[in-house]
Amino acid sequence: MITFAVQKQVEAYWNAKPCDSEFTAIQGLTPEFFSAVEAERYRLQWHIPRLLDQFSWVGKRVLEIGTGVGTDARALIRRGASYTGINIDAGSTATTSAALETFGLSGQVLQADATRMRFPDASFDFVYSFGVLHHIPDVQAAMREIRRVLKPGGEVLAMVYNRRSINYAVEIRLLRKLAMQLLRFPGCVDLLARVGFPRDKLERHRALAQSASRMSDEEWLARNTDGPDNPYSNVYDEEETAVLFAGFDVIGQQVFYFNYEHWGPVGRALPRSVIEALGRRWGWHRIVHARKL
Numbered sequence: 001m002i003t004f005a006v007q008k009q010v011e012a013y014w015n016a017k018p019c020d021s022e023f024t025a026i027q028g029l030t031p032e033f034f035s036a037v038e039a040e041r042y043r044l045q046w047h048i049p050r051l052l053d054q055f056s057w058v059g060k061r062v063l064e065i066g067t068g069v070g071t072d073a074r075a076l077i078r079r080g081a082s083y084t085g086i087n088i089d090a091g092s093t094a095t096t097s098a099a100l101e102t103f104g105l106s107g108q109v110l111q112a113d114a115t116r117m118r119f120p121d122a123s124f125d126f127v128y129s130f131g132v133l134h135h136i137p138d139v140q141a142a143m144r145e146i147r148r149v150l151k152p153g154g155e156v157l158a159m160v161y162n163r164r165s166i167n168y169a170v171e172i173r174l175l176r177k178l179a180m181q182l183l184r185f186p187g188c189v190d191l192l193a194r195v196g197f198p199r200d201k202l203e204r205h206r207a208l209a210q211s212a213s214r215m216s217d218e219e220w221l222a223r224n225t226d227g228p229d230n231p232y233s234n235v236y237d238e239e240e241t242a243v244l245f246a247g248f249d250v251i252g253q254q255v256f257y258f259n260y261e262h263w264g265p266v267g268r269a270l271p272r273s274v275i276e277a278l279g280r281r282w283g284w285h286r287i288v289h290a291r292k293l
Contacts, residue, residue, distance in 0.1 A: 014087070014091065018091050020037050021095070029098040047285070048072065052075055064129065065133075065142070066132030070109070074099060089111070096109045114136060117148075119149045124154060125155070127158075131160075139234070162286035171224075172224045179192070248292060255287070258279040
């Protein structure tokens with residue numbers, strides 16, 4: 001099965017590098033490591049804490065699908081959630097478990113497949129999944145499971161990558177394809193690295209471009225979202241997100257997050273008000289809030 005094979009690649013990829021672990025050079029699962037990741041995550045993605053503050057978590061049984069290194073898990077628990085987190089991979093599971101233990105927080109973290117969860121029906125009041133659904137090849141199976149494990153009237157807060165974003169429409173579909181051609185020229189990697197682009201990713205993109213005769217649109221998208229070796233990603237516009245959440249009452253969709261750092265010195269020169277306005281209009285993060293019918 002192609003979907004199963006891709007899912008195993010997804011598992012291996014995130015097992016080797018749990019989401020956001022690249023945000024710091026600190027080694028080891030120490031308080032300093034987790035605090036540094038949290039500071040960087042919320043510096044760039046300031047909208048996450050604000051979104052969490054819009055909901056009452058106290059006493060709610062919350063399931064997080066895809067926990068990364070446990071940054072949002074800690075935020076949810078500190079806001080009063082009775083927390084369970086799952087990951088397809090062992091690495092993220094172990095890292096998040098270590099984060100909760102390090103900070104003395106209660107909750108359980110399990111390695112489990114979101115498309116085949118073992119929780120009883122109607123187990124949770126709330127499902128939270130930030131930046132994970134678009135990495136699940138059989139996402140419809142995951143949506144059926146989310147609906148099953150939610151109580152009647154239970155809520156979902158999820159982030160998926162936004163098709164109608166600057167990151168997708170301008171960067172991924174246009175500028176990065178141009179940059180890929182430029183990477184073939186001597187000295188281009190050095191030049192781009194000097195203006196702030198990560199050298200290791202540039203070198204890896206160049207190596208992949210030289211080894212592949214032609215990338216499909218799906219491969220190009222995956223390799224330009226969460227790293228050049230990322231095996232699978234998807235993007236959703238408003239209508240596609242509504243279809244994804246068929247069977248739920250979609251209460252609202254919002255977009256956030258223009259990553260100005262992708263634009264080098266030009267992006268760093270932009271005022272904060274402009275960065276926030278661009279994010280709210282053409283941001284990379286499409287946030288959906290829905291309720292089980």
